[in-house]
Amino acid sequence: PPMEEQRAIVAELDAISEAIELKYKQMAAFDALAQSIFYDTFGDPIANPKGWEVCQLKQACVDIADGDHMPPPKAETGIPFITISDVDKNRNRIDFDNTFFVNEDYFISIKDNRKPKVGDVLYTVTGSYGIPIEIVDDTKFCFQRHIALIRPKDLLNPKFLKYWILSDAIQNLSDKVAVGIAQKTVSLTSLRKFPIILPPLELQNRFAAQIEEIEREKANVEATIAQLQTLLDSRMDYWFND
Numbered sequence: 380p381p382m383e384e385q386r387a388i389v390a391e392l393d394a395i396s397e398a399i400e401l402k403y404k405q406m407a408a409f410d411a412l413a414q415s416i417f418y419d420t421f422g423d424p425i426a427n428p429k430g431w432e433v434c435q436l437k438q439a440c441v442d443i444a445d446g447d448h449m450p451p452p453k454a455e456t457g458i459p460f461i462t463i464s465d466v467d468k469n470r471n472r473i474d475f476d477n478t479f480f481v482n483e484d485y486f487i488s489i490k491d492n493r494k495p496k497v498g499d500v501l502y503t504v505t506g507s508y509g510i511p512i513e514i515v516d517d518t519k520f521c522f523q524r525h526i527a528l529i530r531p532k533d534l535l536n537p538k539f540l541k542y543w544i545l546s547d548a549i550q551n552l553s554d555k556v557a558v559g560i561a562q563k564t565v566s567l568t569s570l571r572k573f574p575i576i577l578p579p580l581e582l583q584n585r586f587a588a589q590i591e592e593i594e595r596e597k598a599n600v601e602a603t604i605a606q607l608q609t610l611l612d613s614r615m616d617y618w619f620n621d
Contacts, residue, residue: 388618395611402604409597413590417542420586424576425548431578437571441530442492445504445567446522451481458486461522466503468510470601471541473520481521489521495528500540502527505564509553511544513537527567534577538587543575 380388422429437443451460459478467474486494495501501512505525514537522528531540543549552573557563 392611392614392618395607395614399604399607399611402600402607405600406597406604409593409600413542413593414545414547416586416589417546420582421543421576421578423548424543424546425552425574427576429578431576433574433576435571436529436573436575439532439534439575439577441532443527443529443567443571444490444492445524445527446493447489448524451521451523452485454480454482456480457482459518459520461520461526463503463506463523463525466507466510466512466526468503468507471510471512471545473512475518475520478520486519486521492530493521493528495520495522496530498531498537500529500531500537500544502529502544502565502570504567504570506562508557508563508565509544509550511541513541527570529570534580535575536580536583536587538590539578539583542586542590549573 421431427433446461453460457480459475460481461473461478465474465478466472495514497514497517499514501514501522503510503525504527529540531537553565556569557565
């Protein structure tokens with residue numbers, strides 16, 4: 380096309396791309412805010428400057444277990460089976476779009492401490508270790524042994540537990556205890572021994588309420604990003620594929 384039209388195309392696409400980039404920066408700012416609130420409220424969870432009670436993670440949990448160690452029987456449909464590749468580490472959630480499935484009978488045979496339920500927190504232990512995922516709905520799924528399930532007692536709010544794991548101090552601790560060369564692993568033995576602070580549950584709940592507000596704002600930004608990406612794809616298709 381004529382140079383003037385080329386410039387107009389580039390300006391339009393650049394404007395949309397810059398808007399998307401700005402929204403991603405906004406998402407990063409929300410994440411930084413959440414971590415800042417955690418440290419302001421509870422202090423460094425390892426140095427523990429506020430003098431909270433401390434115990435090993437296993438003492439504050441009903442159970443800490445990993446997924447099935449045997450290769451699962453795959454099915455065309457059924458219950459999603461989650462692997463590390465299905466974990467979105469940027470958003471700390473599971474992407475169910477490309478999972479494979481297992482049948483209902485296999486799922487029923489799995490022990491209860493390997494079936495996620497609301498209030499649990501998953502923790503990736505191999506490869507991309509240290510990613511926490513809070514279980515917030517009743518979606519049925521199971522997972523491989525490279526993922527651990529942390530089921531907290533009433534001493535811990537799940538959102539507090541998630542952001543405790545995300546804190547720099549606990550991420551650094553994960554780095555220290557991870558072993559292996561090709562794929563480093565945080566063993567269940569090490570994870571169970573992590574020292575965790577125990578602030579009053581009321582304070583944890585107030586922190587969780589603040590995080591829920593931030594997560595609502597993040598969801599709005601994510602929706603805007605999706606709309607902008609759809610617009611960008613549409614305009615790219617208009618200019619270059621017609």
